[in-house]
């Protein structure tokens with residue numbers, strides 16, 4: 001599947017991709033079929049700015065500070 005259109009600019013990706021902590025979420029949301037359900041995308045669309053880098057695509061809080 002195609003990567004999310006926000007992939008290159010996404011703070012969550014910048015913060016976590018290299019860590020490998022959330023590979024499952026990245027596969028599912030950022031490169032997969034749950035893309036349209038990403039809470040970060042929703043946040044951005046509704047508020048017009050990006051959520052905190054620590055917000056996961058499922059809306060939960062990430063492990064790192």
Ligand code: SF4
Pocket residue numbers: 004005006007010011012013029030031035038039040041056057
């Ligand atoms: S976290 Fe959401 S906005 Fe960021 S790349 Fe993944 S699907 Fe796109």
